[in-house]
Amino acid sequence: MDGEIGSLQRLFYPRSIAVIGASSDPGKIGGRPIDFLKRSGFEGRIVPVNPKAATVQGLPAFRSIGDAGQVDLAICAVPGKFAEQVVDECVAASVGALVMFSSGFAELGDEGREIQERMAAKARAGGMRMVGPNCMGVATMSTGMVATFHPAFAKVETLPRDGRIALISQSGAFGGLCVQMANNRGIGISHMVTTGNEGDVDVSDALAELAQDPNVDVILIYLEGCRNGPGLIRALEIARANRKPVVAVKLGRTEVGAEAAQSHTAALAGSDAVFDAMFRQFGVYRARNIEEFLDIGCALSIGGLPANNRIAIVTPSGGVGILMADEAEERGLDVAPLPETVQRRFKELIPFAGVRNPLDVTAQVVSDLTLFEQALELVLTETDFGSVVCFLGAATNDPNHGKVLLESWDRVRAAHPDRLMIAPGMHPPEVARGLEAKGTYAPIEPTYGPRAVAAAWYFTQSFANAVDRPAVTAGSQLPKGQLNEIEAMDVLGAAGLPVITERLAKTAEEAVTAAREIGFPVVMKLLSPDILHKSDIGGVKLGLRDEAAVHAAFAAIMEAGATVADARIDGCVVAPMVSGDGVETILGVTIDPTFGPVVMFGLGGVLVEAMGDVSFRVAPVDHMQARAMIDEIRARKVLDGVRGAPPSDLGALADAIVALSVFAAAHADQLVSIEANPVLVRPDGQGAIALDAVVVTK
């Protein structure tokens, strides 16, 4: 399903559109796109194909697609049983892209899936891209290209405005609804794509293409599932490289939702926690609902990104200012105190104003509107804060006040074009649009100001820290099944994970030799694939300080092993007795059905397990992502040293995560899971070391 980049040009910018199954009835699925296209400003050729009519809705009709001359984009609006024939004919006619409304394929079961796959294969073999089947189509608003039957495009008066936000949705209903809701809020879109069953073109293909489209600034994606995780990651990397923020709604945050999503879509759901981590890893902002989806998309398309996370808040209401400060702080922005100079000069203007940040212009602004401009000028000239949120209250409700404010806003914007400025307020729609046309997002809800700044700051960081994923070369063959403890530690040690030295001893003499090489004191453990709880039967001996103790321990361990009927005994593990300060952590690897090898990090101990306090990333990860994983757990503070403990060696821990992730990626085909537990993270400068590990291969 990974198309070549650029191969969707004829889909998004066709010069001619054929409708196969064209209907004279503008209410029918085969009639709607023609009806829409006639009134949407599309300047290309509209080509109805209908063997039974000479004209359709006033346009000359063709008997077949083969007769219709060059066609960039064809819409298939015939019943499902005729769809495969349409594919054949379109390929023969060198159509560039086919949008298939027809349904009755993978969504109905295996038989339909087979036909769908055959159609997709034929299309690809013939150099044609196919969107759908079972989709609601595609639209490019800058050209009026509305190859869709969704009612959102039915009327000229309510036709979506041309904007710079592309919307890609697996669901046609969801996509259309978002277009309508965006329209309702005065938000324009550049494209809508609904991918339906994703026989050929999937969300990743559309994303990769639109991320390189100069008409697109922001991309909104709606996902129910994902069949091709690596493809999605590749597309996200293209978007990041092109500095196009991606905002996502993904279903299945909860177990109930995940279950419903799984049954609703044919795609594998995978683990939502992994999906969520992947979003953070590749710089996707995940929205909770449609409101946030559109709001953040809109804000990003208007305002640019802040240079730093310091935010100034200007407000005519102390209370609303603090509400915004709470929101900003909670979302990781820095509501830093304004410099003394700013505070002093503003106190001169309004003696009783709050000036630390938020800057409170007070109700006095009602009698002196210039206070807004004075406050903004002070803040923007005297600080390098990356963003300013200025709540305008109901000031713009009075047309005269609104005019004055907009003029002053223009002056401020012109003087400080590099700042992110947001102006929430009870604006009449025309004022909001006026502000937005000049690069100032203007929501009603004041806290959406800091929320939007936080989202923009997220992308500033994401674009600056583009992941430099470590190189991975195919790994060597691993032993099959569950590796024994020594094999596991050997393999991970070879992969660059710091591990303790463990030796296998089959005799007491070998054990003594091993202990001497390792250095006393040592630990000895029974090595047997058949005995799980070795300490319960006396199969573990700690703190062995000399050769005599090792001798005795070997005998005792072998004896203990012999008490278990039918257990294979492979000998004894001799390992150093590790002591000293440190925090016990767990590093793990699992294979996600969607994204493949995934690395996991958490603290050791029952409490963390009970809370599921772990973080994930798709392997491999670089050092920066490994640090992000460490920072993400709720118990993060423990690694800073609590109750007088020293701070942990986070660099070494991150290196261990990177090494494990590279190993996991290199051996993804062979692995079932890895758990290095515990990994002791020592005080800063002293490293981290895995004390035990389980590696399971296929």
Added chain:
Amino acid sequence: MDGEIGSLQRLFYPRSIAVIGASSDPGKIGGRPIDFLKRSGFEGRIVPVNPKAATVQGLPAFRSIGDAGQVDLAICAVPGKFAEQVVDECVAASVGALVMFSSGFAELGDEGREIQERMAAKARAGGMRMVGPNCMGVATMSTGMVATFHPAFAKVETLPRDGRIALISQSGAFGGLCVQMANNRGIGISHMVTTGNEGDVDVSDALAELAQDPNVDVILIYLEGCRNGPGLIRALEIARANRKPVVAVKLGRTEVGAEAAQSHTAALAGSDAVFDAMFRQFGVYRARNIEEFLDIGCALSIGGLPANNRIAIVTPSGGVGILMADEAEERGLDVAPLPETVQRRFKELIPFAGVRNPLDVTAQVVSDLTLFEQALELVLTETDFGSVVCFLGAATNDPNHGKVLLESWDRVRAAHPDRLMIAPGMHPPEVARGLEAKGTYAPIEPTYGPRAVAAAWYFTQSFANAVDRPAVTAGSQLPKGQLNEIEAMDVLGAAGLPVITERLAKTAEEAVTAAREIGFPVVMKLLSPDILHKSDIGGVKLGLRDEAAVHAAFAAIMEAGATVADARIDGCVVAPMVSGDGVETILGVTIDPTFGPVVMFGLGGVLVEAMGDVSFRVAPVDHMQARAMIDEIRARKVLDGVRGAPPSDLGALADAIVALSVFAAAHADQLVSIEANPVLVRPDGQGAIALDAVVVTK
């Protein structure tokens, strides 16, 4: 500031309103309320008071309030320096309530505060209530009583609709803004009260009064701080007893916000964590921002409360349905599978529909609008689910479809009046208002449906579980300062907290006697107020199994104590050696500046401390609230038993919390803090016991 209930009747329902400092200029603060009242439908007497004019804005004016006949409510719109005289005159004229716009009091410092307190005292002594100073006034929409100068009430066309939501705000700007935003969304209000400096009437007074007003269904409160925590709790208890949901915005969720709030308002901020816990304890729903504040308030005023937490979701878009299911699940609702019968019968209607829950009416609903009604009827007849959220998509955008849908909705509602029904959708405003008039909340954003159901379910529970707070009688005198370990355990033991038996021994013989009574093995510890880390100097001996060991330990401990210069040595503590299974927890008490004695619960251990994973309640608490505290910590699962550990005795733990909370409330005046740590919670049926405690008194 606690007025008697009922004493604000003349404030909210005056038959006559005087404006002192009445202005002929309808743009001035002293002119606006007259201008507003003339056009707001107020049928009572409007009485301008102005010594220099015979008429004001066409109404006969009076020289002084004393000449004006009976006045229920007076507005003071004169400069601050004349305000105190106005209070005197109003008291003399038997005015019922005075709304003081004038500013320049507590908000400017101590001098202003003094005058403000004097005015409040005079008012109270004279039987008059005072709102403000420094407030924006009061309004009752059912009578057009707009005693305010906020521009939200300036125009007849945009006058707030009469509704059943009361809005109480410490900030005038915030209150007025909320009224405007509510108006913008078509939400009506019953009252607006802005309390300003709260010289006399505070949020609690207004809340207690409006909670008993038959015109009020829901109360929204905006708090920057609170001077009188017990008063607020009393008012919340009245609201709960009257089944009036209270929704709050409170500033200071973050440290930055709390700091800003502290400097913005004269009120003590207290701890936000305690405030938040108090909200949960007394059934207040805390909103994050103005959008949620108004949305939840609106939903509650329209829809009633659900009988249980089972929610059915009906949707024409599978994706939106799952998005709503995710939201419902995450907010603690039960998206339970629909009964087999419902699923089967719906499958007969639409073979390929998702029917488990959400129930997906699919795009087929476009051609057959009755599917909505059929789905709803099935669900409501065949289940007892407390609520149904039915997303209507853009169906009501077509006027004909809208009409059909509203008619079918009426039928369904009439047949099932006891259910909570919410119908999100892209409704034209008149459709939304139509649905809402018939008891169906109709937001645009689909996830606001389950969010509103969750809020309503919160109140169902809160009203059912009204707190029966344990009786508290004034406690006996405690020793002053930091109690020694034995005193602390004695005091808490007497309070009903299960504690281990500890004995003081001043000689080896006393130690042996004590050990014999306690039973071997015992622990012995040095008792000294001057030595903190007793084990470091050898002042703690564990596992003493016989008399000889106790003898030896006493000598060793005394010797260890003697090595510390100038330390007072009070003897030796003899205590049982506690062993066996259990989870270590911490119970604590602090005195909050706003709410007084507060009880705290958390697990023991460094990890919990690092994460601040503790819960709070205002003391005293009953058993149910204690259980809620236990359930609230993130590490809650540990108490269920992880890794094969048995479940803990939660009943005994809750009893211990209750006992401690009652003790704290009884001794609030004397206490500084208590920490019982560890409190060992044993497996179910085996109780909980405090092993050590620190009690600090004043």
